[in-house]
Every structure is written in C-alpha cells, then in structure tokens.
Amino acid sequence: MTVSHKPTTAATEASSDTATQSPAERSRALRDTLGQFATGVTVITTLDTAGQPVGMTVNSFNSVSLDPALILWSIDRSSLSYTAFTECERFAVHVLKGDQQHVSNLFAGRGADKFGQVKWHSGPGGIPQLDDCAALFHCRRTQNIEGGDHTILLAEVLEFAASGGEPLVFHRGRYRALAGE
Numbered sequence: 001m002t003v004s005h006k007p008t009t010a011a012t013e014a015s016s017d018t019a020t021q022s023p024a025e026r027s028r029a030l031r032d033t034l035g036q037f038a039t040g041v042t043v044i045t046t047l048d049t050a051g052q053p054v055g056m057t058v059n060s061f062n063s064v065s066l067d068p069a070l071i072l073w074s075i076d077r078s079s080l081s082y083t084a085f086t087e088c089e090r091f092a093v094h095v096l097k098g099d100q101q102h103v104s105n106l107f108a109g110r111g112a113d114k115f116g117q118v119k120w121h122s123g124p125g126g127i128p129q130l131d132d133c134a135a136l137f138h139c140r141r142t143q144n145i146e147g148g149d150h151t152i153l154l155a156e157v158l159e160f161a162a163s164g165g166e167p168l169v170f171h172r173g174r175y176r177a178l179a180g181e
C-alpha cells in the first residue's frame with residue numbers, strides 16, 4: 001500500500017509556500033499550523049531579584065525525563081519576565097483547571113498586576129504558589145538553551161502534587177474543554 005504524506009485538503013488551511021508568501025504571512029501560517037497541536041495551560045511563577053512575585057501563562061511546558069525528573073518550557077525573549085525566569089534559581093509550574101480561563105488570561109497580560117487578583121501564598125523557597133490548580137511542580141532551573149526568539153528553560157522537579165480535575169486545554173488560539181471519554 002502506498003502511504004501519501006501530502007497534506008490533506010483539511011490540513012492546508014495554512015501551509016508553507018515560499019513562492020507566494022511574504023515572511024509575515026509564512027510566520028502567521030506557521031503559528032496557525034503549530035496551533036493545531038492541543039496543549040494544556042500552565043502559569044509559571046518565580047521571584048525577581050527584588051523579591052517581587054513574577055508569573056506568566058505558558059503552554060510550551062512539557063515533560064523531558066523521569067529519571068532524573070526534568071521538565072522544560074520556553075520563554076519569549078521579549079517577555080517582561082524574561083530576566084527573572086532566565087536567572088532565577090527556582091520556579092513553580094501550575095497546571096490550570098478547566099474553569100481557570102480567567103487565571104490564564106490574567107497571567108497572559110503584559111506586566112499587569114497579576115498577583116493582586118488571585119489567591120496565592122509563598123511556597124517552598126518563597127516561590128509564589130497559586131492556591132488552586134490541577135497539578136503543581138516546584139522546580140530548580142538547571143539550564144538555559146538558546147532557541148531563536150525564545151530561550152528553553154530546563155529544570156529539575158523537586159516537589160510535585162496533583163489535585164486532578166478537568167484541565168484547561170488550548171487549541172488553535174482558543175480555550176477548549178476536553179471531549180467526553
């Protein structure tokens with residue numbers, strides 16, 4: 001049987017076509033195509049060098065290794081929180097629940113007063129910890145890896161806990177609910 005690897009009609013809403021696309025159009029098409037990959041949504045928090053809480057919404061979070069326990073995520077070089085995260089010793093990853101879209105929107109705001117509008121406390125190492133989430137990972141940053149306009153942060157998981165519940169899902173630029181089992 002011959003298997004075709006050509007994109008189907010359904011998959012060609014966005015595509016790479018250097019002959020007709022401007023760099024901006026190609027970038028938009030790449031973004032749209034990457035957006036087909038559904039992810040969970042996290043809020044990642046740390047302290048800046050002045051000891052102020054810092055946090056941002058992140059969906060590039062992923063598992064790397066079980067032994068040793070490693071995770072990664074990538075941060076845009078233009079984020080206001082860039083220096084805080086790329087130089088911190090520790091950070092906390094909060095996996096959001098399905099009903100926490102407002103928390104995702106809050107922490108996706110640029111430099112907004114994010115911590116005045118959610119319940120949180122100081123967790124291990126003084127790192128800000130949101131009071132409610134589906135899962136929590138306290139991490140020690142181990143490596144920064146340059147990745148174009150982002151920097152990949154690799155980290156060791158020190159502590160973790162899960163409270164379960166339906167997760168918040170992000171797909172094609174929108175929040176979604178998980179389809180029933």
Ligand SMILES: Cc1cc2nc3c(=O)[nH]c(=O)nc-3n(C[C@H](O)[C@H](O)[C@H](O)COP(=O)(O)O)c2cc1C
Binds near residue numbers: 057060077109111112
């Ligand atoms: C669902 C979602 C996922 C996001 N994932 C990331 C990510 O993985 N990395 C990143 O740098 N920004 C990501 N962002 C954008 C940041 O949350 C946003 O730029 C935020 O304003 C950064 O805050 P800051 O500029 O105050 O540091 C995401 C935003 C949303 C809504």
